[in-house]
Structure formats: C-alpha cells, structure tokens
Amino acid sequence: MRTRADRCPGVLRPWAAQDGLLVRLRLVGGRLSGTALDRLLTVSAEFADGSIHLTGRANIQLRGLPGRGGALTPEALAAVASTGLLPSRSHELVRNIVVSPQTGHGGGRADLRPVAARLDALLCGDPALAALPGRFLFVLDDGRGDVLDRPADVGLVALTDTHVQLRIGDRWGPVIGIDGAAARLVELAGAFQAARGAGPDAPWHIRELAGPLERSVAADSRVPAPSGPLPFGDVPGGVHVPVPDGVLTGHHGRSLTPHGELVVTPWHGVFIPQP
Structure with missing residues (x-):
C-alpha cells in the first residue's frame, strides 16, 4: 500500500x-x-x-x-x-505519453502522431486529470512492437491503420477505431482517477487497484510481439x-x-x- x-x-x-x-x-x-x-x-x-x-x-x-x-x-x-x-502549468506532471518514435516516418501500421496530440489536448483540457499521479503512463505502439513491453496504465497498439486494441493496466481492452482512441484513453484515465480515491495511500497505477476498471478481453491475433529497443544508426525513416x-x-x-x-x-x- x-x-x-x-x-x-x-x-x-x-x-x-x-x-x-x-x-x-x-x-x-x-x-x-x-x-x-x-x-x-x-x-x-x-x-x-x-x-x-x-x-x-x-x-x-x-x-x-x-x-x-x-x-x-x-x-x-x-x-x-x-x-x-x-x-x-496545471497538467505538466501528468503529460506522460510514450509513443513509437518512428511513427509517421518509417514502418508501423498507423501514424500515431495525431492520436498523441489529441490525447495531450484532451488530457490537459480536463481539470480533474491534473491530479493524476506523476507516474501514470500512456503508451502508444504503432504496431511495430517497439514500446509494447513498456508497463502502461492505459495505452494502445495499432492493429491496422484504422483500428487499435486498448491496453488497460496489465490487461487488454476492446478493439476500437483509431479516430476515437484518444478520447477513450482519457475516459479510462478519468475512471482511474475516480476509483483511486485521494490521500497519500491512493494507488499510482491501474494495476494497483483492488479490481479491474472494466472487463478484459484476449489479445487480438494481430498484436505483434515486442520488438525490443530501436537500434542505433540508420533505421527506417x-x-x-x-x-x-x-x-x-x-x-x-x-x-x-x-x-x-x-x-x-x-x-x-x-x-x-x-x-
């Protein structure tokens, strides 16, 4: 605790x-x-x-x-x-958004830069989310698997250029359209903020909650295996x-x-x- x-x-x-x-x-x-x-x-x-x-x-x-x-x-x-x-200034501690670095430049299944920008705007636009823990992490993988092994509070992995599967703590969430992904991630962050309560003993991560935020599902067959760190030198893009x-x-x-x-x-x- x-x-x-x-x-x-x-x-x-x-x-x-x-x-x-x-x-x-x-x-x-x-x-x-x-x-x-x-x-x-x-x-x-x-x-x-x-x-x-x-x-x-x-x-x-x-x-x-x-x-x-x-x-x-x-x-x-x-x-x-x-x-x-x-x-x-109100949300500086909670803008923790990791994204596949090459997204939109080389490889990957979808360009996640617009999703990340929209997520940041929605996150900063919700006054309640300024109280998220500074360790709460969003992880967006564009389908190449490079950041898929990062422990996420909420996140997604691209399955195609139009659909993603959500990550909710250590579990998998539903497959949804990429256009609504940023809003859905913010909703999940809000649900965590409501569930964690307040005070010094409040959880920092979704996996620390007493129960899941919502029903989990199996990983889609198109979810890639983690690919590991991006090598140094010339890479796609x-x-x-x-x-x-x-x-x-x-x-x-x-x-x-x-x-x-x-x-x-x-x-x-x-x-x-x-x-």
Missing part, C-alpha cells in the same frame, strides 16, 4: 538534488523541435549544468538549477518556460543517434539543432527523421 503521494519532478515541483534543483520537461512522444532544443541548451548553459538529460520515458531533465524555498528562482523559471516546453548515458552535452546537442524535427527515444537516443 502506498504511504505517500508520488514525487515525480516537474518545472513547478522540482527535485532538490545535491547539485541544485532538478526539473523534468515532458515531451509528447519525445517530439522536440530543433529550435526548442537550441533554446533549451542556452538555458542549461546559463542556469543549469550545460547539458540536457534524457529519461527512460523519452522526457528531458535539467540539473543544477538555482532555487529559492524549494522552487526555481523567477529568472530560471522564466527561462525554462521560454523554451515552449511547458504548455500546461531516419537515423537513431545514441546519447551516451543519456547526457546530451552542449556540443552534441548543438549538432542536432539544425534539424527541424527530432524525437527523443526511451533508449537514451535521438531519432532524426529524414525524407
């Missing part, structure tokens, strides 16, 4: 580390523009340790930031916000560049900023889409 609320860091709820404050910026599906990366590197050079740290959920962190009373200084907060990577130990230094980061679109991956790498 949980005895405390989660403490996942955000920009407005930083973690106090030995080298200063640590903040996490959540990227939907790891997507990051070269312009935003350039600005973020400038902010890190001025206020943090000069690098950008990648997480296993394809998010990014800054370390060594200045603080006052457990919060970022106003100057540091304004600088981080200027990157454009803090689109919702682009290049997967390794980031040793997940630390993107200023020099390495500047070499990536000329690219218009980048995708941070869950394997300490950056996918560079190419035509």
Whole structure:
C-alpha cells in the first residue's frame, strides 16, 4: 500500500538534488523541435549544468538549477518556460505519453502522431486529470512492437491503420477505431482517477487497484510481439543517434539543432527523421 503521494519532478515541483534543483520537461512522444532544443541548451548553459538529460520515458531533465524555498528562482523559471516546453502549468506532471518514435516516418501500421496530440489536448483540457499521479503512463505502439513491453496504465497498439486494441493496466481492452482512441484513453484515465480515491495511500497505477476498471478481453491475433529497443544508426525513416548515458552535452546537442524535427527515444537516443 502506498504511504505517500508520488514525487515525480516537474518545472513547478522540482527535485532538490545535491547539485541544485532538478526539473523534468515532458515531451509528447519525445517530439522536440530543433529550435526548442537550441533554446533549451542556452538555458542549461546559463542556469543549469550545460547539458540536457534524457529519461527512460523519452522526457528531458535539467540539473543544477538555482532555487529559492524549494522552487526555481523567477529568472530560471522564466527561462525554462521560454523554451515552449511547458504548455500546461496545471497538467505538466501528468503529460506522460510514450509513443513509437518512428511513427509517421518509417514502418508501423498507423501514424500515431495525431492520436498523441489529441490525447495531450484532451488530457490537459480536463481539470480533474491534473491530479493524476506523476507516474501514470500512456503508451502508444504503432504496431511495430517497439514500446509494447513498456508497463502502461492505459495505452494502445495499432492493429491496422484504422483500428487499435486498448491496453488497460496489465490487461487488454476492446478493439476500437483509431479516430476515437484518444478520447477513450482519457475516459479510462478519468475512471482511474475516480476509483483511486485521494490521500497519500491512493494507488499510482491501474494495476494497483483492488479490481479491474472494466472487463478484459484476449489479445487480438494481430498484436505483434515486442520488438525490443530501436537500434542505433540508420533505421527506417531516419537515423537513431545514441546519447551516451543519456547526457546530451552542449556540443552534441548543438549538432542536432539544425534539424527541424527530432524525437527523443526511451533508449537514451535521438531519432532524426529524414525524407
């Protein structure tokens, strides 16, 4: 049983580390523009340790930031916000959406970028969901199986370019049309939020609830086997560049900023889409 609320860091709820404050910026599906990366590197050079740290959920962190009373200084907060990577201050902790990094660029059964963007918009548009635990995770696999082995609270896997099967905790949900998938995921998150209750002992994950949110079904025969991490080097749709130990230094980061679109991956790498 949980005895405390989660403490996942955000920009407005930083973690106090030995080298200063640590903040996490959540990227939907790891997507990051070269312009935003350039600005973020400038902010890190001025206020943090000069690098950008990648997480296993394809998010990014800054370390060594200045603080006052457990919060970022106003100057540091304004600088981080200027990157454009803090689109919702009320929901910043709950925008945990992992997506197949190559989706829409190479391989896969469906382009899940519109689904992920719609999910993020609906999630941020529901005031009640701002209270989701910071560890609650959405996982969207485009049918190639690359993120299918990630433990999800709610998610989906593409079966075709028009249909997906839902994931609900450790169980499988129904097969539905892809057009309604984002709304259905938000409904499930809302059902979890209502079922978990409040207080320090409230569950962080669907699998911790006393009972299932809804009836489970068998996995569809079209569900792929997990394919494992995306290899580094040339891959369908682009290049997967390794980031040793997940630390993107200023020099390495500047070499990536000329690219218009980048995708941070869950394997300490950056996918560079190419035509």
